Amino acid sequence: MSREKPRVVIDDNSRDGRVDVDALLADRGTQIIVCCGSGGVGKTTTSAALALRAAEQGRTVCVLTIDPARRLAQSMGLTELDNTPRPVAEVRGDGSLDAMMLDMKRTFDEVVERHASPEKAQQILQNPFYVALSSSFAGTQEYMAMEKLGQLHAEKTYDLIVVDTPPSRSALDFLDAPERLSSLLDGRFLKLLLMPAKGPARLLSAGLGLVTGALNKVLGAQFLTDLQTFIAAFDTLFGGFRQRAEATFSLLQADETRFVVVAAPEPAAMREASYFVERLAGERMPLAGLVVNRVHGDADDGITAAGAEAAAAQLRTRSDADADIAADLLAVRADRLAISGREGHQRRSFATAHPSVPTVAVPALPGDVHDLDGLREIGDLLAGTA
Numbered sequence: 001m002s003r004e005k006p007r008v009v010i011d012d013n014s015r016d017g018r019v020d021v022d023a024l025l026a027d028r029g030t031q032i033i034v035c036c037g038s039g040g041v042g043k044t045t046t047s048a049a050l051a052l053r054a055a056e057q058g059r060t061v062c063v064l065t066i067d068p069a070r071r072l073a074q075s076m077g078l079t080e081l082d083n084t085p086r087p088v089a090e091v092r093g094d095g096s097l098d099a100m101m102l103d104m105k106r107t108f109d110e111v112v113e114r115h116a117s118p119e120k121a122q123q124i125l126q127n128p129f130y131v132a133l134s135s136s137f138a139g140t141q142e143y144m145a146m147e148k149l150g151q152l153h154a155e156k157t158y159d160l161i162v163v164d165t166p167p168s169r170s171a172l173d174f175l176d177a178p179e180r181l182s183s184l185l186d187g188r189f190l191k192l193l194l195m196p197a198k199g200p201a202r203l204l205s206a207g208l209g210l211v212t213g214a215l216n217k218v219l220g221a222q223f224l225t226d227l228q229t230f231i232a233a234f235d236t237l238f239g240g241f242r243q244r245a246e247a248t249f250s251l252l253q254a255d256e257t258r259f260v261v262v263a264a265p266e267p268a269a270m271r272e273a274s275y276f277v278e279r280l281a282g283e284r285m286p287l288a289g290l291v292v293n294r295v296h297g298d299a300d301d302g303i304t305a306a307g308a309e310a311a312a313a314q315l316r317t318r319s320d321a322d323a324d325i326a327a328d329l330l331a332v333r334a335d336r337l338a339i340s341g342r343e344g345h346q347r348r349s350f351a352t353a354h355p356s357v358p359t360v361a362v363p364a365l366p367g368d369v370h371d372l373d374g375l376r377e378i379g380d381l382l383a384g385t386a
């Protein structure tokens, strides 16, 4: 006897406001898609899935990934961090997909090399402060992702660039990075601390001396000298990092850019998505919609969590082993129903707070997404064609 598998449903409360993923990818006016969200929610997976789907629908696509899991990277033909887009074999159809992993330090080095004379570039590249900044300063990775996006966009090789964003705790870090980095590199604050006081600033010098002294103790005098040399070199080189950061930032506000916010159906990630959506509106950055990823659906058979719990409790009153097993299974079922109920609540709250934001829920697959077929499956789920 063959039993029909119960249909697994995800309560899609925002069906009318569903993200139309295929329309987004087909629109030639969309040239940049940026996938943002808090850590671990599925940004890399979503970026790669959108990029592959667009390529298989005929577009010339590049996906800029950041720290992809090793197996996913391998499935896209990425074996090393070399900052070069590599063609992904096995793309079906007439389009094409190139993929690359961002090498943050290499991208920074290239910026320096492109703008400085060879001697000056060497001076900067060897400066210990530069080495630290380019490989580990919070915000550098976010900024360099934008920098690389700017370069790829200017080359005009691709008609769609999909950008993954770094695994920061907060999605907002991506938008705050240019400001953070340019504040540091403009160096006004540090210059003030490090310069010998002149004129009226002398009044402050006692206080500043104390700060500089403290910094010297904590950071070491050599470090501060390196920092000062670096900032001076950097300043003359770029005539202010701020304008550069602003130019890159403005690409994110351009008509051809669309943001996709990814969240997990959990309070912290949904809260973060809420802040991010509001911030995008504030910055006039175009939002394509919200992807709620790894949602747990359940069989549509009319059983509720309370019903399953009650039935389990009743079974436990009988003292027989079979009834105990059945009660355990019902308890598992009750847990699953409770999870999908909580997730549904999270999504409804978001929809109430942001009624105009199109949303799509992607179910949690049983295993990780680590190959092109997995990406195609996610693509189908995103587009509602699964």
Ligand SMILES: Nc1ncnc2c1ncn2[C@@H]1O[C@H](COP(=O)(O)OP(=O)(O)OP(=O)(O)O)[C@@H](O)[C@H]1O
Binding pocket: 037, 038, 039, 040, 041, 042, 043, 044, 045, 046, 066, 067, 069, 165, 166, 167, 168, 293, 294, 295, 362, 363, 364, 365, 366, 367, 368, 369, 370
């Ligand atoms: N819908 C899904 N079903 C099952 N597994 C998923 C799904 N989406 C993502 N994953 C898995 O979850 C893990 C995290 O996903 P991913 O790397 O895309 O997240 P991320 O937001 O890029 O994380 P990070 O912030 O660390 O960069 C991966 O192992 C991925 O294969």
Ligand SMILES: [Mg+2]
Binding pocket: 043, 044, 045, 066, 067, 068, 164, 165, 166, 167
């Ligand atoms: Mg990632």
